[in-house]
Amino acid sequence: MGPVAVLGAGTIGAGWAAFFALQGLEVRVFDTGPQAQDQLDTVMARARPVLQAQGLLAARPTVPLLYVEPGPAVAGAAHVQEALPERLELKHHVYALVEASLDEQCVIASSSSGIPPSALQEGLRHPERLLIAHPCNPPYLMPLVEISGGRQTAPWALHAADAFYRELGKQTVILRREITGHLVNRLQAALWREAVHLVAEGYATVEDVDRSVTEGLGARWAVCGPHRIFHLAGGEAGMAGFLDKLGEPVEQWWASLGRPTLDEATRKALVDGMADAAHGREPAELAQERDRAVLAMLAAKKRGEI
Amino acid sequence: MGPVAVLGAGTIGAGWAAFFALQGLEVRVFDTGPQAQDQLDTVMARARPVLQAQGLLAARPTVPLLYVEPGPAVAGAAHVQEALPERLELKHHVYALVEASLDEQCVIASSSSGIPPSALQEGLRHPERLLIAHPCNPPYLMPLVEISGGRQTAPWALHAADAFYRELGKQTVILRREITGHLVNRLQAALWREAVHLVAEGYATVEDVDRSVTEGLGARWAVCGPHRIFHLAGGEAGMAGFLDKLGEPVEQWWASLGRPTLDEATRKALVDGMADAAHGREPAELAQERDRAVLAMLAAKKRGEI
Structure with missing residues (x-):
């Protein structure tokens, strides 16, 4: 080449x-x-x-x-x-x-x-x-x-x-049509918006919201996309079964999702909450830990172990 | 006990x-x-x-x-x-x-x-x-x-x-306060809403939206929560640096996120798109594959490899 x-x-x-x-x-x-x-x-x-x-x-x-x-x-x-x-x-x-x-x-x-x-x-x-x-x-x-x-x-x-x-x-x-943020940044922004809402309104700490992802949702999302997850939640009827059974509750949940703004109080809640969650460790150290873990996971995926 | x-x-x-x-x-x-x-x-x-x-x-x-x-x-x-x-x-x-x-x-x-x-x-x-x-x-x-x-x-x-x-x-x-759906189901609903929007408006296929998660975001979310990801994107200044630099663009992205409804056309797009993405495989087989992969990942996490 x-x-x-x-x-x-x-x-x-x-x-x-x-x-x-x-x-x-x-x-x-x-x-x-x-x-x-x-x-x-x-x-x-x-x-x-x-x-x-x-x-x-x-x-x-x-x-x-x-x-x-x-x-x-x-x-x-x-x-x-x-x-x-x-x-x-x-x-x-x-x-x-x-x-x-x-x-x-x-x-x-x-x-x-x-x-x-x-x-x-x-x-x-x-x-x-x-x-x-x-x-x-x-x-x-x-x-x-x-x-x-x-x-x-x-x-x-x-x-x-x-x-x-x-x-x-x-x-x-x-992509079949262009859109600002493509797929990844839009999906990431959508998840983070609710994550910010949960912290800003005092439902959970920054650390606990993050743990609800790493110990729950993230382990699934690394191997199974969001559409497939609900396809499999529909049993034998798949996505159609899921939509019949849970389409309405999902729409109600969507309506109840938070719409936070990054005002002073929210910024403070995020910065302070992240400081607590970091337990005194510097961003550089946490970034190294993330990269090591992501690499280990991708390598295991590539070897067909995951 | x-x-x-x-x-x-x-x-x-x-x-x-x-x-x-x-x-x-x-x-x-x-x-x-x-x-x-x-x-x-x-x-x-x-x-x-x-x-x-x-x-x-x-x-x-x-x-x-x-x-x-x-x-x-x-x-x-x-x-x-x-x-x-x-x-x-x-x-x-x-x-x-x-x-x-x-x-x-x-x-x-x-x-x-x-x-x-x-x-x-x-x-x-x-x-x-x-x-x-x-x-x-x-x-x-x-x-x-x-x-x-x-x-x-x-x-x-x-x-x-x-x-x-x-x-x-x-x-x-x-949780510090009760809320319908707790953390996991709310975060999951928030991500899926944008995933549905991207399919319903024809930006990407069901399969490609799912792959943008499994091959990108999900590999990170299994080891690093959504708040920590942006904390680390802020460099040495962490979350505060991220908010200073990217707070405004993030708010603009939030404003542009989709607000789909699960109407007939959207349901059809999801069901048909999922059928394409499944490549003829039954939900039971896909579920087994997911469980095997999630188990392998959690076991590797527990062994400290990830």
């Missing part, structure tokens, strides 16, 4: 670069920031054992090369992964700079979660090859990539991106 | 009975239905390997005894677990029958998710010992028990129930 160009070496860009390079692809990273090289080195070191545990580490990983001009970074590229800051005009500016140097059949995949692909592709010389490929963070660990085309995206571009990520071991979903 | 009485041998009641009996407790089950004994036998057989895999199987499991009168079932009991159908008047009727035979200090723990504990305890001779202890299904597999007191529940009863379940290897959360 030809070289992969990564635009932007922030957390997500460096994560993508490490993921590609450790699988043996030639990677060129465009970033003008003074800390780009450090960031790349740090993330490469963090990602290496993760790729290894997933069985994805190439016999000969490459080293991502850093470019301070976008044109040379993308010349001859087989795939462009854009991970610039979430500012539309900045992304458009860089797209204009790279399009001149880029093969017509090369997909430009934006990692954006907040800007619709139709807005991203406006004004491009070849809007049909622009799409969104949004990873879960960090991109070298989490399997999911959400692919979403805009109004002008060509089917061939969606298929090419889909094949590209799957070849590298990712699990892809292709 | 003294005998445990289980009122009702439906799915939840039989699940509780199996959980207690396989840990070696003396279990007395009250149920008047003709299928109660079969149900108990079936669930005992299903639960045995699950308890074994969790390291919870007693050297000498007991056999739950079936009673058709509630009084004798609870006489001398150390704990009463009520798992009757979700009808308030039925529960009140049976509570009245058992209270006369029951030690004053014995907790009555209802498995209800839909009836508030304050409503359950109305009219009881000793309302202070009535509380809710709601399991995730099946009770012999899932670690979480949600404990919720009503207006008249005594602190000693909450503490006694909490200690009882933790002694048996459960993870408990105690």
Whole structure:
């Protein structure tokens, strides 16, 4: 496969670069920031054992090369992964700079979660090859990539991106219509809204709401999606049986869900509650613990144990 | 420990009975239905390997005894677990029958998710010992028990129930205020509402929405609750940093979340989409697969691997 160009070496860009390079692809990273090289080195070191545990580490990983001009970074590229800051005009500016140097059949995949692909592709010389490929963070660990085309995206571009990520071991979903936040961030926001409500109104502590997920719902959601859970709750009649029996109560529950705002009192309840829940441990330590646990679970899933 | 009485041998009641009996407790089950004994036998057989895999199987499991009168079932009991159908008047009727035979200090723990504990305890001779202890299904597999007191529940009863379940290897959360659906069913309803919206409005298939959970969010939620996830997304500043940086966008996402109803078109989209997602496999087979996977994950968590 030809070289992969990564635009932007922030957390997500460096994560993508490490993921590609450790699988043996030639990677060129465009970033003008003074800390780009450090960031790349740090993330490469963090990602290496993760790729290894997933069985994805190439016999000969490459080293991502850093470019301070976008044109040379993308010349001859087989795939462009854009991970610039979430500012539309900045992304458009860089797209204009790279399009001149880029093969017509090369997909430009934006990692954006907040800007619709139709807005991203406006004004491009070849809007049909622009799409969104949004990873879960960090991109070298989490399997999911959400692919979403805009109004002008060509089917061939969606298929090419889909094949590209799957070849590298990712699990892809292709959205049928674009929507802000795609699937993951919307579902996450929906769950968190009720989690915030339960804390803000004093029904439970931050720690207990979190534990109700890790010790209950989360263990199921890691292996069984929300629709399938209710399909299986419907017995032999499946989803239809569930809807007949519990459709009305579910609608009543929906109507009773909280609609919190992040006002001062709620922010304080969340910050104080999280401080209690952390039991004096720093975010960095908790993040390490999370990554170790997620990696162990994904590796066990990959081995077919889970 | 003294005998445990289980009122009702439906799915939840039989699940509780199996959980207690396989840990070696003396279990007395009250149920008047003709299928109660079969149900108990079936669930005992299903639960045995699950308890074994969790390291919870007693050297000498007991056999739950079936009673058709509630009084004798609870006489001398150390704990009463009520798992009757979700009808308030039925529960009140049976509570009245058992209270006369029951030690004053014995907790009555209802498995209800839909009836508030304050409503359950109305009219009881000793309302202070009535509380809710709601399991995730099946009770012999899932670690979480949600404990919720009503207006008249005594602190000693909450503490006694909490200690009882933790002694048996459960993870408990105690709600600070009662609320319909407790934590788990509300959080689950909140996630599913957006999952339904995404399907109903044609953004993604049932299968892809489910995969965005199992391949992305769920792997994190099994080890890291929704509040902690955003605490860690805030970097060194934790939750406060996250709220400063992303509080406003999150509120905008909340405002844009879907508010579907389960009308005919939506039901059809869910049923048809789930049929596609099942790829011809029956609910029973999918349920077995889910239970095997959840058990493997919980066992790995217990061994400290995840």
